[in-house]
Amino acid sequence: MDRNSNAYTFIFAIAMVIVVAVTLSFTATSLNPLQKENVRKEKMQNILSTIGIQTSRDEAEELFNKHVTQQYALDHTGQEKEGINAFQVDLAKELAKPVEEQTFPLYLANYEGQEFYIAPLRGSGLWDAIWGYIALKDDANTVKGVVFDHKGETAGLGAEITTDWFQQRFVDEKIFDEEGNLVGVSVVKGYSGGNNKDDNQVDSISGATITGDGVTAMLSKRLKNYLPFFKKRQEIKVVTR
Incomplete structure (x- = not known):
């Protein structure tokens, strides 16, 4: 066939498209198990991070198995569901179901001699989903630490929820108000409370009001899913209603 002909060019182009498509498909299929494993270990890293354990991906599973002593898959009444692996629950999919059918993971x-409750979070920012984890001390009231992430928040603005300086603001905040109502922690524009850890508020990110509102709503809504469970825990000394 004449290499200078249109037919040759057309056939060559089709052949190249097929070769590239097959190569990309094979590569994606080959890497899929590795990608899933990386996501699984990153999830362990994030959970551990909320209680102050910073670890590499390679060490994450060992430390997770050492420090996470129990995993609960709860229903909306705070009862544990049988036969469900809490770690494998996809909260994004659960929240699309009627609340009576949802499953809420809790770790x-x-x-260092202290117990913590760690709950996954999911909500909406300015542009897309935001998510993360929150760890509560054994009073089920005081925040030990948080981790936030996002899909499409604006760099330098809403995306700052992933930074240490913002997440540190939540440490030692309370999720119950003085009357015992579960209110979460509000991200407040123009906050003037200084280092007050009992007002259920933290300062917002400048120029990211909507993302901050999304964090506020996410914390309140997701934590209330665990209120029935906390009520059943007799050793918890907070007022819950």
């Missing part, structure tokens, strides 16, 4: 961790 009990022990670190």
